[in-house]
Amino acid sequence: MGKRQRRRISWAVVCGVMLFTVGLISLFTGHVASNLEWYSQKLVKHRLWYSKVGGFRHHGPINIWKSEFSNLYYGCSERGPHYTPPVAELLSNGYLLIATSGGLNQQRIGITDAVVVARILNATLVVPEFDHHSFWKDDSDFSNIFDVDWFISFLAKDVVVVKRVPDKYMRSLEKPPYTMRVPRKSEPHYYLHEVLPVLLRRHVVQLTKFDYRLAIDLNKELQRLRCRVNYHAFRFTKPLQDVGDHLVMKMRKMTNRYIAVHLRFEPDMLAFSGCYYGGGDKERYELGEVRKRWSTLGDVNPDGERKQGKCPLTPHEVGLMLSALGFKNDTYIYVASGEIYGAIDYIVCDESDVFVTNNNGNMAKILAGRRRYMGHKRTIRPNAKKLSALFLQREKMSWGSFSSKVKSAQRGFMGDPDEMKPGRGDFHEYPSTCICKTFNYHHHHHHDNNTKQDMLKLNHERESEFEGVISSNTTTTHRDDDADASLEEKEDDDFLAGD
Ligand SMILES: *[C@@H]1O[C@H](CO)[C@@H](O)[C@H](O)[C@H]1NC(C)=O
Ligand SMILES: *[C@@H]1O[C@H](CO)[C@@H](O)[C@H](O)[C@H]1NC(C)=O
Ligand SMILES: *[C@@H]1O[C@H](CO)[C@@H](O)[C@H](O)[C@H]1NC(C)=O
Ligand SMILES: *[C@@H]1O[C@H](CO)[C@@H](O)[C@H](O)[C@H]1NC(C)=O
Numbered sequence: 332m333g334k335r336q337r338r339r340i341s342w343a344v345v346c347g348v349m350l351f352t353v354g355l356i357s358l359f360t361g362h363v364a365s366n367l368e369w370y371s372q373k374l375v376k377h378r379l380w381y382s383k384v385g386g387f388r389h390h391g392p393i394n395i396w397k398s399e400f401s402n403l404y405y406g407c408s409e410r411g412p413h414y415t416p417p418v419a420e421l422l423s424n425g426y427l428l429i430a431t432s433g434g435l436n437q438q439r440i441g442i443t444d445a446v447v448v449a450r451i452l453n454a455t456l457v458v459p460e461f462d463h464h465s466f467w468k469d470d471s472d473f474s475n476i477f478d479v480d481w482f483i484s485f486l487a488k489d490v491v492v493v494k495r496v497p498d499k500y501m502r503s504l505e506k507p508p509y510t511m512r513v514p515r516k517s518e519p520h521y522y523l524h525e526v527l528p529v530l531l532r533r534h535v536v537q538l539t540k541f542d543y544r545l546a547i548d549l550n551k552e553l554q555r556l557r558c559r560v561n562y563h564a565f566r567f568t569k570p571l572q573d574v575g576d577h578l579v580m581k582m583r584k585m586t587n588r589y590i591a592v593h594l595r596f597e598p599d600m601l602a603f604s605g606c607y608y609g610g611g612d613k614e615r616y617e618l619g620e621v622r623k624r625w626s627t628l629g630d631v632n633p634d635g636e637r638k639q640g641k642c643p644l645t646p647h648e649v650g651l652m653l654s655a656l657g658f659k660n661d662t663y664i665y666v667a668s669g670e671i672y673g674a675i676d677y678i679v680c681d682e683s684d685v686f687v688t689n690n691n692g693n694m695a696k697i698l699a700g701r702r703r704y705m706g707h708k709r710t711i712r713p714n715a716k717k718l719s720a721l722f723l724q725r726e727k728m729s730w731g732s733f734s735s736k737v738k739s740a741q742r743g744f745m746g747d748p749d750e751m752k753p754g755r756g757d758f759h760e761y762p763s764t765c766i767c768k769t770f771n772y773h774h775h776h777h778h779d780n781n782t783k784q785d786m787l788k789l790n791h792e793r794e795s796e797f798e799g800v801i802s803s804n805t806t807t808t809h810r811d812d813d814a815d816a817s818l819e820e821k822e823d824d825d826f827l828a829g830d
Contacts (some may be wrong), residue, residue, distance in 0.1 A: 640716025
């Protein structure tokens, strides 16, 4: 399915189709997703912390639908009392442009950092243009995806954002603006020492390939600015939000709570992992071919990778995990995976009661962080290392024993407030500076009284694998043979950009 063709599908048609086939959206979008950096799951080991002390002990079975103690935490990103207003456009140190890079969510992270850099430099930020050359092969621009006027007005007390560089500067400017590329994760002082002098001299500077160019640890005011940008200033345009809301409404009509799974079980991901998924020589050959795109990836031992938790779970395994955790066969699952309509998947995942990530990509990270900020809505991330051992021994143990082992393997991977130590991990994933705690311990326990029996509605072919697990012991092995694996070349470091 070509990109052009996809863009011709009108929203009305999309909505109509969604009426019956919630999963179908993944069909449109499923085969090319661009936040490939997800496989920094390889680096997940030092990321996740589960502290039994300091936080709250879990007593008895956890509530799989709602994070315990979530009521005690809330998102906070107010400006401090000594926060100064932004420098006016005419007095600013110049115009800052950025060229974003990567998929929609990677660009979102880049733009968030650009606002912070503009603040550090007392620069005027020009609404960024999206990267049309990278994975995100869509010709939409910022204003097609995000509400520009809202973005500008929401940030008015932080940074002056303008839609374009005034003609006065444009005319005196050599055609492309002066460009600079800063090293990954540069500290504010780098910008002050290296970029500011150039900006003052040239008036207009464009920072290229602007992804992960700003340090993860910043002072509190700058971190909170990141949260204001990411969680408040970005608002999807009305047509996108409407489609997303419509889908969510459809889900809510069928069931009062649902799971969204960001499956991302697609050839590029699988090839990048170097793992084996049971498809025989055909799979080995095909994934081997895809893998050749990344010249820096050598041969790995698939079994070894699996033992170390470096392989994404198969749809079957995700189903097993959910079932073992206690989700019943009447649970509705929304399968998200794409990037082209990624904004809509984002909305439906964001609204879900439980979000399950099967990867560590940008969308998963941003949503996980956002869900913490918005009240610790449950986000489940498979503890692949422990689960892989359990899946191998699945046949050797009773369901009850498997289930309790899965539950204990998943402790600390359920999106609970106390599972990460503040300051650890990726800020987008765990925006600790923007999470505040109340001291009201009289929180309400939410007992789920939902006895409504909803049929597991599985329309997407991929979802049949969940069905296989959740409603019977028959499992299917579906392979996405028709998937278009034609991704552009991507530098290897982009995969690991998150780290
Ligand atoms: C930015 O402006 C503030 C005052 O609003 C000033 O204190 C600070 O030094 C300025 N920084 C730069 C890099 O111009
Ligand atoms: C849940 O069910 C119990 C009894 O089964 C009832 O007393 C309680 O009010 C119900 N709670 C809600 C929120 O419906
Ligand atoms: C769902 O599970 C219940 C038991 O919890 C079982 O009686 C029922 O047959 C299952 N439904 C399907 C469609 O498998
Ligand atoms: C498989 O079937 C057995 C009984 O036949 C049942 O105890 C077990 O729960 C089933 N497992 C799954 C994953 O449905």
